[in-house]
Amino acid sequence: MSKVTxxxxxxxxxxxxxxxxxxxxxxxxxxEVFSPFPVHGIDPIIGVKRTLLPITSFIYGCxxxxxxxxxxxxxxxSDWPTEIGGKPNFTYLVNWPAFIPIxxxxxxxxxxxxxxITFFIxxxxxxxxxxxxxxxxxxxxxxxxxxxVNQDDLxxxxxxxxxxxxxxxxxx
Amino acid sequence: MNQTFTFTDKAKRFCYVLMGIxxxxxxxxxxxxxxxxxxxxxxxxxxxxxxLLVNSFFFMGxxxxxxxxxxxxxxxxxxxxxxxxxxxxxxxxxxxIGLGLMLLxxxxxxxxxxxxxxxxxxxxxxxxxxxxxxxIVHKKGYFSLAFFFGRTLMxxxxxxxxxxxxxxxxxxxxxxxxxxxLVHFKNVRSAAIFLVFFGFTSSAMSWDWLMSLDVHWASTMxxxxxxxxxxxxxIITITxxxxxxxxxxxxxxxxxxxIHDLGKWMFAVSFLWxxxxxxxxxxxxxxxxxxxxxxxxDRIHEFGYRWTMWLAFAINFSFPMVMLMSRDAKRNxxxxxxVGSCIFFFHWLDVFNMVMPATVHQHWQxxxxxxxxMFLGFLGLFLFVxxxxxxxxxxxxxxxxxxxESKHLHT
Numbered sequence: 001m002s003k004v005t006x007x008x009x010x011x012x013x014x015x016x017x018x019x020x021x022x023x024x025x026x027x028x029x030x031x032e033v034f035s036p037f038p039v040h041g042i043d044p045i046i047g048v049k050r051t052l053l054p055i056t057s058f059i060y061g062c063x064x065x066x067x068x069x070x071x072x073x074x075x076x077x078s079d080w081p082t083e084i085g086g087k088p089n090f091t092y093l094v095n096w097p098a099f100i101p102i103x104x105x106x107x108x109x110x111x112x113x114x115x116x117i118t119f120f121i122x123x124x125x126x127x128x129x130x131x132x133x134x135x136x137x138x139x140x141x142x143x144x145x146x147x148x149v150n151q152d153d154l155x156x157x158x159x160x161x162x163x164x165x166x167x168x169x170x171x172x
Numbered sequence: 173m174n175q176t177f178t179f180t181d182k183a184k185r186f187c188y189v190l191m192g193i194x195x196x197x198x199x200x201x202x203x204x205x206x207x208x209x210x211x212x213x214x215x216x217x218x219x220x221x222x223x224l225l226v227n228s229f230f231f232m233g234x235x236x237x238x239x240x241x242x243x244x245x246x247x248x249x250x251x252x253x254x255x256x257x258x259x260x261x262x263x264x265x266x267x268x269i270g271l272g273l274m275l276l277x278x279x280x281x282x283x284x285x286x287x288x289x290x291x292x293x294x295x296x297x298x299x300x301x302x303x304x305x306x307x308i309v310h311k312k313g314y315f316s317l318a319f320f321f322g323r324t325l326m327x328x329x330x331x332x333x334x335x336x337x338x339x340x341x342x343x344x345x346x347x348x349x350x351x352x353x354l355v356h357f358k359n360v361r362s363a364a365i366f367l368v369f370f371g372f373t374s375s376a377m378s379w380d381w382l383m384s385l386d387v388h389w390a391s392t393m394x395x396x397x398x399x400x401x402x403x404x405x406x407i408i409t410i411t412x413x414x415x416x417x418x419x420x421x422x423x424x425x426x427x428x429x430x431i432h433d434l435g436k437w438m439f440a441v442s443f444l445w446x447x448x449x450x451x452x453x454x455x456x457x458x459x460x461x462x463x464x465x466x467x468x469x470d471r472i473h474e475f476g477y478r479w480t481m482w483l484a485f486a487i488n489f490s491f492p493m494v495m496l497m498s499r500d501a502k503r504n505x506x507x508x509x510x511v512g513s514c515i516f517f518f519h520w521l522d523v524f525n526m527v528m529p530a531t532v533h534q535h536w537q538x539x540x541x542x543x544x545x546m547f548l549g550f551l552g553l554f555l556f557v558x559x560x561x562x563x564x565x566x567x568x569x570x571x572x573x574x575x576x577e578s579k580h581l582h583t
Contacts, residue, residue, distance in 0.1 A: 041582040054499070085458060097454045 004154060008145040008161040009168040013039045016143040019164035020045045032146040034138040057115040064110025068103045177422055179563040187556035194549010201542035221286035222531040223542055225277055227550040230523045232270025233402030234409050238263035239335045240370055241406055246363035252433050254578035255426045258567050259413050261342060265561035266554055267335045271328045278324060288531045291315045291387045307388050327373045334366045346570045353573045374399045385530035389467045393452035400445035405519045407437045408512040415505045422567055428503055429581040435502030442492035449485055475534040481525055487518040
């Protein structure tokens with residue numbers, strides 16, 4: 001049976017959420033939602049799983065801390081022991097307070113950049129890619145619900161979208 | 173749903189028992205602390221008075237930072253916290269008593285009843301006297317009677333005034349059916365003024381009331397560090413009270429997301445405190461200037477506070493970091509209660525570390541009736557005042573512009 005793509009376009013995020021609850025309640029799957037800003041609470045309704053991004057951030061952070069530790073140990077202790085301000089040199093542990101700020105900075109740098117780059121790659125956002133956005137108005141003031149439904153369901157989907165306040169329903 | 177908190181006889185009895193223990197601790201502490209160690213001139217029940225100062229400051233700080241936090245919610249026109257606004261207000265209601273106790277300690281010091289503040293001793297300004305101290309003479313103007321007590325009275329009166337004002341207008345807004353929320357927006361403007369005033373005076377207060385105990389030493393990080401300690405203690409108190417009230421069947425409008433937000437605050441302010449604590453230490457350790465290192469040298473090497481110093485830092489930093497990092501932990505009330513109650517005591521220990529080395533030097537004790545009973549007594553008094561004020565007003569505000577938003581908070 002052939003599938004058709006339906007765009008339900010809303011003017012308000014609360015109406016969009018109610019629409020999504022109704023569609024999911026009918027046993028159908030909402031493929032994607034496009035909105036000008038993050039809509040709080042839409043994820044559990046349309047069944048988006050929690051992202052693993054925080055865990056990658058933790059791993060990048062640990063990497064940053066280790067890199068900084070290794071860098072400072074190599075530069076200040078191993079390769080060219082340096083005495084600054086009369087502090088005991090030739091040892092990392094006795095001097096540990098001096099190394100904390102750089103470890104901290106490096107952790108933040110790696111966690112933040114790693115997380116941002118991972119996000120861009122994972123969602124394929126970079127210069128030159130074709131936008132996945134089906135309707136440009138969702139970057140301005142419209143909320144779009146993307147559905148793929150069977151021909152048989154088309155009628156009741158259209159009426160459900162209209163009932164919950166969709167301003168337009170486009171079928172392709 | 174029950175919208176008014178009832179201060180049950182059982183809870184009242186619990187507070188009375190704690191206060192009774194505290195009274196025993198006060199008398200016991202005063203009587204037992206009568207010896208005069210040879211190396212400390214002017215020792216007059218210093219350990220007793222220092223304990224009184226630690227507890228007065230710690231609990232005053234909770235309600236003061238609570239007032240700051242409330243003003244912050246007004247000024248930022250925050251929506252998330254409206255369902256717990258009455259809990260924050262109840263915490264601020266201890267402020268007049270806490271400030272009164274601090275004023276009492278300072279005035280008694282000036283009259284020579286205790287000798288916690290070295291600069292209050294008139295002998296240090298007399299040339300030829302054995303106690304003469306040219307370093308303190310340099311600061312004579314700053315510590316003069318009119319300037320010092322003028323400042324102190326100004327902080328106390330202005331903070332107390334704003335605390336009463338916020339509370340009074342909040343109750344007023346409940347009764348008025350005004351749909352333009354005029355009373356609320358009056359509070360928003362007052363909160364902005366209070367925050368500016370608080371920004372300057374909270375630092376100055378920490379120099380005057382705590383840093384001047386180590387009168388030869390100064391640190392520009394101290395004001396922020398003291399403020400962060402007060403703030404995190406206030407957040408913990410608000411979180412624990414909210415979770416307890418929900419467990420008792422009150423505050424059912426408080427969302428899981430509100431608890432999550434409180435967890436985020438606990439995590440974030442713990443980091444602020446740890447950052448300031450460590451940076452104060454590291455800069456002093458690194459530059460190694462004799463006048464600056466005295467503070468840490470006394471504590472870590474001279475008077476045997478090494479373990480209390482490092483333990484307070486380690487627990488207050490690592491517990492929230494490890495245990496509250498994940499989203500699920502911040503939404504789990506057992507995690508919040510465990511981490512919150514642990515770091516509550518260790519932030520008390522932090523105030524202990526600020527006050528004790530400067531006042532009783534090496535003659536300190538931690539697990540003795542004086543310390544434990546006086547802390548419990550103050551805790552009882554604090555809980556009694558907070559819970560009575562909680563019972564005086566409905567638990568949920570009415571007629572607030574962001575009430576609906578807060579009841580449907582979703583993060």
